[in-house]
Amino acid sequence: MKEKLLDLLACPTCGGDLLLAYASKYDGKEIIEGVLTCKKCGREYKVVRGVPRFVDLTKIEEDKAETAENFGWQWTHFTQEDAKYSEQLLGWLQPVKPEFFSGKIVLEGGCGKGRHTKLAAEWEAKEVVGFDFGDGVESAFALSRNMPNAHIVQADIFKLPFKKAFDYAFSVGVLHHTPDPKRAFISLASKVKKGGNISAWVYGAENNEWITRYVNPVREGFTSKISQPMLYQLSKLPALSIFLATKLLYRPVNSAAKPLAKHLFYNDYLNHLGSFGWREQHNIVFDHLVAPTAFYISKKEFENWWKEIAADDVEISWHNQNSWCGFGNV
Numbered sequence: 001m002k003e004k005l006l007d008l009l010a011c012p013t014c015g016g017d018l019l020l021a022y023a024s025k026y027d028g029k030e031i032i033e034g035v036l037t038c039k040k041c042g043r044e045y046k047v048v049r050g051v052p053r054f055v056d057l058t059k060i061e062e063d064k065a066e067t068a069e070n071f072g073w074q075w076t077h078f079t080q081e082d083a084k085y086s087e088q089l090l091g092w093l094q095p096v097k098p099e100f101f102s103g104k105i106v107l108e109g110g111c112g113k114g115r116h117t118k119l120a121a122e123w124e125a126k127e128v129v130g131f132d133f134g135d136g137v138e139s140a141f142a143l144s145r146n147m148p149n150a151h152i153v154q155a156d157i158f159k160l161p162f163k164k165a166f167d168y169a170f171s172v173g174v175l176h177h178t179p180d181p182k183r184a185f186i187s188l189a190s191k192v193k194k195g196g197n198i199s200a201w202v203y204g205a206e207n208n209e210w211i212t213r214y215v216n217p218v219r220e221g222f223t224s225k226i227s228q229p230m231l232y233q234l235s236k237l238p239a240l241s242i243f244l245a246t247k248l249l250y251r252p253v254n255s256a257a258k259p260l261a262k263h264l265f266y267n268d269y270l271n272h273l274g275s276f277g278w279r280e281q282h283n284i285v286f287d288h289l290v291a292p293t294a295f296y297i298s299k300k301e302f303e304n305w306w307k308e309i310a311a312d313d314v315e316i317s318w319h320n321q322n323s324w325c326g327f328g329n330v
C-alpha cells in the first residue's frame with residue numbers, strides 16, 4: 001500500500017479518516033505489513049502483504065495467496081495479450097477512450113486480478129484504485145505494485161472504505177455476481193464526486209434465456225460447489241467444444257460469408273469469442289461456471305439503476321447481443 005492512498009480511504013463503518021498507526025514492514029515504496037486506524041471511531045484495519053484489508057481475513061489462506069502471487073508473476077512477465085485486453089475493456093466502457101482516464105482519480109469496482117486497474121494506470125489516470133472482495137487482490141497487487149499511480153484494496157462493495165473522491169468509477173462483469181447488483185451499483189456511484197462519471201457492464205437478461213435455462217442450473221447445483229482445481233479440469237471439455245466451434249465455424253463463416261453468419265446460434269458473441277486463444281476462452285467458460293451468484297439484467301432494470309443515482313447524459317448500449325454497457329454523468 002502506497003502511503004498516498006490514505007487520502008482516498010475512509011473508515012467503512014463510520015466514514016472517518018484513516019491514518020497509519022504503524023508499519024512493521026515497508027519496502028521503500030509500499031507498506032507491506034501495518035495497521036490503519038480510524039481517527040473517529042478507533043477501529044483498526046490491517047495491511048497484509050501490501051494490501052489494506054477491509055474484509056474478514058480469516059478466509060484467506062496463506063497458500064492461496066502464494067499461488068496468486070505466482071500467477072501475478074506470470075501476468076507481469078507475459079504481457080503479449082495486453083493489446084487485446086485493452087480493446088476488450090474499451091468495448092465494455094464505450095464510449096470511453098484511453099485519453100478519458102488521463103489525470104483522473106479512478107475507482108474500479110471488482111478488480112479481480114488487476115488487469116483493468118493496470119490498464120487504467122497505463123492510460124495515465126492520476127490515481128487508480130482497484131478493489132475486490134476476493135483473493136484476486138493478491139495477484140492484482142503483484143501486477144500493479146510497480147506502478148506509482150495504482151492501488152489495490154480488499155473491500156466489500158456494500159461497505160466501501162473510500163471517500164467520495166473519485167472522478168470516474170467503472171465496474172465490468174462484477175455487479176451481476178453480487179447478491180444485490182443494483183445496490184452494489186448505487187454504492188459504487190456514491191464514491192464518485194458530483195460531475196464525475198461512471199461506467200458499468202452487466203450480463204443482459206435479453207438473449208441469455210438459454211444460459212438461464214441450461215447453464216444456471218448446472219452452475220448453481222454443481223460447478224460452483226466443486227473445488228476450483230477440479231472445475232478447472234472439467235471446464236476444459238465445454239471450453240474445447242466452444243473453442244473448436246469458434247475457430248472452425250464462427251470465425252471462418254464470419255470472414256467468408258457474413259450474411260450466412262447471421263443465422264448462426266449466438267453469432268455476435270461466439271464470433272467475438274473466437275478472437276481469443278485457448279487460455280482466454282477456457283478462462284471465460286470457467287468464469288461462467290464458477291460463480292455462485294449471477295444475475296441477468298434486463299434493459300428496463302438497468303435503466304432504473306441510472307435513474308436511481310440521478311445520472312445525466314446516460315448512454316446505454318447493447319454489447320455483443322448479450323449484455324448492457326452504461327455510461328453516465330453523476
Ligand SMILES: [Zn+2]
Nearest residue numbers: 011014038041
Ligand atoms: Zn471509523
